[in-house]
Amino acid sequence: MTQLHDKLLLPNGVEIKNRFFKAAMSEGMADEYNRPTKKLVRLYETWAESEAGIVVTGNVMVDKRALGEPRNVVVENEKDLDLLKLWAKAGTKNGTQLWMQINHPGKQVFKGIVKEAVAPSQVEFEPKLQRYFPVARELQEKEIIDIIQRFAHTATIAKKAGFTGVQLHGAHGYLISQFLSPRHNKRTDKWGGSLENRMRFLLEIYRKVREQVGESFPIGVKLNSADFMKAGFTEEEALQVIKALDHLGIDLIEISGGSYESPQMTGVNVKKSTKKREAYFLEFATEARKVSTAPLVVTGGFRSLSGMKEAIMEGATSMVGLARPMAVYPYLPKEFLHGKRDSIELEPRKTGIKLVDQTAMLELTWYSNQLERIGKGEATKPGLSPKVALMQSLWKNGLDVFQMRRV
Ligand SMILES: Cc1cc2nc3c(=O)[nH]c(=O)nc-3n(C[C@H](O)[C@H](O)[C@H](O)COP(=O)(O)O)c2cc1C
Known part of the structure; x- marks a missing residue:
């Protein structure tokens, strides 16, 4: 039976040293030109000492005009290659796989960060979020092609800098995910409509990236099991997408x-029955296993x-995300692997302010604050008050937006 400390062989022959997968967390640690910083290097050096098999x-x-958050790293040319090399070197210590997650936010960009948001179609956000996110413009076909090429270009630079894989977000x-979702994608050309058309954007990105980085460089993808929105992307559709990616030779699906x-x-909003299995998407992973042979990572919860061991031993997932x-226990895989700890508790972070607590934003803010501490070489602070984290973030983001170099 597979154990957490067992190696994992990806379909392309790359060996992962164990089953721990540090999932992506947006750091907000780039400088005002969206370049990697020393803080980022220190954060990944820390995680490379955690003994996780893959760190994402x-x-x-992929485009400076399309930032999800003010301090995202942007990689659209080679001018910061030396900084990227420092980041990759620190994060690949101890045989750690360091994969760059590459992304375009589409319309999911906070107001004031970009001049214009773009999306497959002009579909507004839920009313409760309209104050945070602008109405996006529909992409023209030539812009879609440009974005596909950008993903491939960013992946090529990541490889050149020494990252050992990439993950498509x-x-x-x-x-x-906007392209995949019938709720957000109302296009009537070959990029919208049927599932085959809606998944074209993702599959084209995968093909182009593969063409550029070659067969032996790992490409992963992070995929929603569903949107959990009315008229959104469903689990049945997600299974079809997984099948198609598997067929094309994807190395890992999160x-x-x-x-x-x-x-x-x-x-x-996760159903109680789902939560029983600790990780939120394990039931779905079990279904995904039936349609695909690609290694899987389940992240969330x-x-x-014991929950991790069980998921690995029963074969529901190949790695635990x-x-x-x-963010709170940066060396956690090492502590688990060496019997120093057998569980952790993380409470939901709430401020008591309904508008803030309804969205994921406070969670993200509180955890970003912990990442910032690791990046500065400080100890994490599990007892940090959510309200204090929120105030600090509002202050920092305000300054960040003010200092941003817009193109
Ligand atoms: C501060 C923060 C930033 C995140 N940024 C990203 C991101 O950049 N990309 C991504 O795919 N997921 C991101 N996530 C989601 C996590 O990867 C993960 O899916 C989610 O937190 C559930 O896993 P967990 O229960 O282990 O935290 C972020 C989560 C947090 C808390």
Whole structure:
């Protein structure tokens, strides 16, 4: 029976040293020119000492005109190659696989950060989020082609800099997931309509990236099991997409779910029956196993060693994805592997302000604050007050937006 410390062989022959997968967390640590910083290097050096088999970076943007958050790293040319090399070197210590997560946010960009938001179609956000996100313009076909090429270009630079893989961000309501969702994609050309058309954007990105990086360089994808929105992307459709990606030779599929509009990925709105299995998307992974042979990662909700062991031993997932746990306990895989700990507890972060607590934003803010501490070489602070984290973030983001260099 497979164990957490067992190696994993990807379909392309790359060996992963164990079954722990540090899932992407947007760091917000780039400088005002969206370049990697020393803080980012220190954060990944820390995680490279955690003994996790794969560490995925926070989302790196493929286009400076399309930032998800003010301090995203952007990789659209080679001018920051030396900085990227430092980042890759630190994060690949101890045989750690360091994969760059590459992303285009589409319409999921906070107001004031970009001049113009773009999307497959002009579909507004839920009313409760309209104050945060602008109405996006529909992409023209030539812009879609340009974005596909940008993904491939960013992946090529990541490889050149020494990252050992890339992960396409196809989940959480960003551009790829907007294309997949019939709620957000109302196009009538070859990029919308049938599922075959809606998945074309993702599959074309995969093909172009593969063409550029070659067969032996790992390409993963993070995919929603569903949108959990009315008229959205369904589990049946997600299974079809997984099948298609498997057929094309994807190396690893990470399963998550939701978006800012319905943040299932952080445990909000997750059904009690699903929560029983600790990780939110394990049931779906079991279904995915039946249609695909690609290795799987399930992320969201894992907190106990016994829950992780069980998921690996029963074969529901090939790796266990950990995000928030590794923001508070950065060496967690090592502690689990060496018997120093057998579970952690993380409470939902709430301010008591309904508008703030309804979305995933506070969760993200509180955990970003912990990442910032690791990046500065400080100890994490599990007891940090959510209100204090929120105030600090509002202050920092205000300054960030003010200092941003817009193109
Ligand atoms: C601060 C923060 C930032 C995140 N940024 C990203 C991101 O850039 N890309 C991504 O795919 N998921 C992102 N996530 C979601 C996590 O990867 C993960 O799917 C989610 O937190 C559930 O896993 P967990 O229960 O282990 O935290 C972020 C989560 C947090 C808390």
